[in-house]
Amino acid sequence: MTHLAMALALLVAADPAEPASMTVAPTPVIFDTDLGNDVDDALAMGMLHALADRGECELLAVTCTKAHPLAAPLADAINTFYGRPDIPVGAVSIDGVLNGPTPAEGRFLKLANATNADGSLRFPHDLSHDPANVPDAVTVLRRALADAADGTVEVVQVGFSTNLARLLDSPPDAISPLSGRDLAAQKVARLAIMAGDFGGGGPEYNVREDRDAAAKLANDWPTPIDWSGFKIGVALPYPPESIDRDYRYAAAHPLPESYQLYKPTPHARPTWDLTAALLAVRPDRGYFHFSELGRVTVEADGRTTFAPSAGGPHRVFLPPTDEERSRILATFETLCSQPPRGR
Structure with missing residues (x-):
C-alpha cells in the first residue's frame, strides 16, 4: 500500500464524518517559526493551511524568529x-530593526524574490522586504491574543523562543491592558513547542541559538507546554516520493520548491516542526504519547532535562511506536500535499 493510500485509509478510520447537527469551532493557532533555517517549517505551514481548509483550525498569525529580511x-x-493573504505576519524586530538569531539568508528564502519570465512574483505577496515596514512580532502576538477568546489559543513554536520570551516581558499598551505574561495566561490553552533533546544529546539547535529565551520560556510561560524533542522528528522522516509526486497540481508550489532548494530528494527530511503543529490542532487523536507531568529545565550549557513532578506544567513527547509512526507519516503526507482550497 502506498503512503497516500495508507493515509486515506487511516484518515477515514480515524476521522469519521461528523453528524450534520454537530459543529466544532476551529482551533485558533499562532505559528511562531524560524522559517528559512530548515524546510520542515514550510511543510508545517502547509499542513496548518490544509487543516484550516478542513475547518479544523484558524491561523491567527505567523511570527518569524529568523532575523533575515526575507x-x-x-x-x-x-x-x-x-488563499489567506491577510494573515498578520510579524518579524523578530524591535522598533522595525531586526534583532534576533540567524541573520543568514539560508537556502530557500530566495523564493520570496523569485520571478516569472514576465517579471511577476512566482509566489505573490505584499509584505515589504524592508523590516522597518513589517510589524514587530510582539505587536502581532499581542493583537492576536487580545482578539481571541479566553483559553482557546494553541501557540505553536517551532523556532527560537525569542518572540515568546519578549511577549512575556511586554507591558500593557493600547492593544491590551494586560502584560504579555497575563495575556498569555488568559488567552492560551497550550504551547506546543519543538525544542530540546531529552535523549541525553547536546544542546538542541532551537535552544542553543537563543538559550536565555528558551530558559525564560521554560521557567515563566504560564500555560501547559508540550515539548517535542529532537529525536521525535528524526524518527518521522518526510517521504521524499511525496515531494516528487504529490504537488503537481500547481505549476509553482512553495513547499516542494523549498524542499528541493534545502536538500534535493531523495533526501527524507525529519519532520520536527510538523509534530508540534499536528498536536496543537488534533490533540485528542492519539497520534503521540507523552511522559508524565513534570518540568523541563534549560541548563546553563543549553542542554534540556525533564524531571517528573506531580501537577507539573510540562510534558515531553515520547518516541513513536511503529504503529504511531506509520499513521503520523501518512497524515503528514496527506495534509501537506492537500491542494489549497479553490485549486
Missing part, C-alpha cells in the same frame, strides 16, 4: 498561496 515575506507568500 523570512517574513516568504511566510506571507506561503499564506497567499494558500
Whole structure:
C-alpha cells in the first residue's frame, strides 16, 4: 500500500464524518517559526493551511524568529498561496530593526524574490522586504491574543523562543491592558513547542541559538507546554516520493520548491516542526504519547532535562511506536500535499 493510500485509509478510520447537527469551532493557532533555517517549517505551514481548509483550525498569525529580511515575506507568500493573504505576519524586530538569531539568508528564502519570465512574483505577496515596514512580532502576538477568546489559543513554536520570551516581558499598551505574561495566561490553552533533546544529546539547535529565551520560556510561560524533542522528528522522516509526486497540481508550489532548494530528494527530511503543529490542532487523536507531568529545565550549557513532578506544567513527547509512526507519516503526507482550497 502506498503512503497516500495508507493515509486515506487511516484518515477515514480515524476521522469519521461528523453528524450534520454537530459543529466544532476551529482551533485558533499562532505559528511562531524560524522559517528559512530548515524546510520542515514550510511543510508545517502547509499542513496548518490544509487543516484550516478542513475547518479544523484558524491561523491567527505567523511570527518569524529568523532575523533575515526575507523570512517574513516568504511566510506571507506561503499564506497567499494558500488563499489567506491577510494573515498578520510579524518579524523578530524591535522598533522595525531586526534583532534576533540567524541573520543568514539560508537556502530557500530566495523564493520570496523569485520571478516569472514576465517579471511577476512566482509566489505573490505584499509584505515589504524592508523590516522597518513589517510589524514587530510582539505587536502581532499581542493583537492576536487580545482578539481571541479566553483559553482557546494553541501557540505553536517551532523556532527560537525569542518572540515568546519578549511577549512575556511586554507591558500593557493600547492593544491590551494586560502584560504579555497575563495575556498569555488568559488567552492560551497550550504551547506546543519543538525544542530540546531529552535523549541525553547536546544542546538542541532551537535552544542553543537563543538559550536565555528558551530558559525564560521554560521557567515563566504560564500555560501547559508540550515539548517535542529532537529525536521525535528524526524518527518521522518526510517521504521524499511525496515531494516528487504529490504537488503537481500547481505549476509553482512553495513547499516542494523549498524542499528541493534545502536538500534535493531523495533526501527524507525529519519532520520536527510538523509534530508540534499536528498536536496543537488534533490533540485528542492519539497520534503521540507523552511522559508524565513534570518540568523541563534549560541548563546553563543549553542542554534540556525533564524531571517528573506531580501537577507539573510540562510534558515531553515520547518516541513513536511503529504503529504511531506509520499513521503520523501518512497524515503528514496527506495534509501537506492537500491542494489549497479553490485549486
